[in-house]
Amino acid sequence: MNTLLKESAKLIKESNFTFAFTGAGISVESGIPPFRGEHGLWNKYNPQVLDLGYFLNNSAHCWTYIREIFYDFFADAKPNDAHRILAQMERNKLLNAVVTQNIDNLHYEAGSETVYEFHGNSKKLKCLKCGQVYDARDIDFENIPPKCVNDKDVLKPDFIFFGEGIPHDAYADSFAAAEKAEVCIIVGSTGEVTPASYVPRTAKQAGATIIEINPEETIFTSAITDIHLKGKATDVLNQLGELLF
Template sequence: MIDKVVELLKKSKYTIAFTGAGISVESGVPPFRGDQGIWNRYNPQLLELDYFLANPEPSWKAIREIFYDFFTDAKPNSAHVVLAKLEELGILKAVVTQNIDDLHFKAGSKEVYEFHGNSQKLKCLKCGWTVNAHEADLNLLPPACVKCGGLLKPDFIFFGEGIPPLAYQKSFEAARNTDLVLVIGSTGEVMPACQVPYEAKRKGATVVEINPGESNFTHQITDIHLKMGAGKAMELIGEQFAQ
């Protein structure tokens, strides 16, 4: 099956990847859903926009623990690295990711559409100033903008908040243009992001799913299912492009 996927990649004129939490689990980033998911330990209400605006201090306490204590030391794994290599070779045209951990960029990918934003930037809700999360003082919560004193919010999508328009546009443009989509580590449960592979399929693309288990995509749009972890699968694929 790996050989078949490599053959498809070599023939493809426009390949994209669609990635979910499963690609980053091997980097130590916990998933949100499932038995070991973050929502088993934290109340999702803490990341509802209205709740955050009304109760920034308790929200920020959870945000700091989840995203900055857990994510800060995470490094790209082999799946991220191979995707970046495929882009460098001109095979992969774009990555559409549900993840907010910045690991695709850290691995060297350039054309990344972050459907849900990025946790590594904070934005002032008053003046719009943006700062890197590691440069902000998260010891005193909630953190304040040094420009105007306004409330800083992580620059990713909270519940009740719209998808960034440019990321949405580019993601679905890529889906309409692709002839091959690698779905890696996504359960297919989160709307509207999960519609990206469906749109690709509607336009005639071949769907390769890399997931150790089954997802909502598996029996609906998947053409080839590599039942293994993202790191191992992408390593095996990458080896055939290193020769």
């Protein structure tokens, strides 16, 4: 492991363009469970509440669960060391961008500035009628469903529901980063969700070295990973940070 850490640090220091690709695993240590897997949220909640068509016809019902999951349960989640190390890497010019599947805003809260949110951000709400965007901190979640002050239409969390496409800018920026990357650091993503999982695969095809940080092997490991740093995101990134800073 120590040799692999040193090799990874050397590759990152020598790279002209490095980006991190993060998934649910990086935020688990902040108290946010993944959606899938043994302890995933879909074992407790019906994913139908995040289906766009169902939401449009049953917004009050959906908002009962959306509030519980994203604005009660997740409200106190804070960035962990893994988020902070990536932010420090960016400040030290060792990381050019973060492409994240997560919607928890924790990369921004940790201090990262160049973040491409592939699936949107739960800290923002949007009126589907007029396009007005609201900060979730300004919303009274005691009264649901929340509504737009302009046209009284129901607000929707500004992250991707089932049945929606990926935001154009996030999609374009993510794949542009992958095309020019020399190093891609996968953190906490298993590679199960498409099209997001195509981002590191595109980086690999473009010639990037893939460093994977995950406690167990994933779909990525045998397919595209060059170096697997096996362990929790906070543990591995703290060790990597000691070699980088």
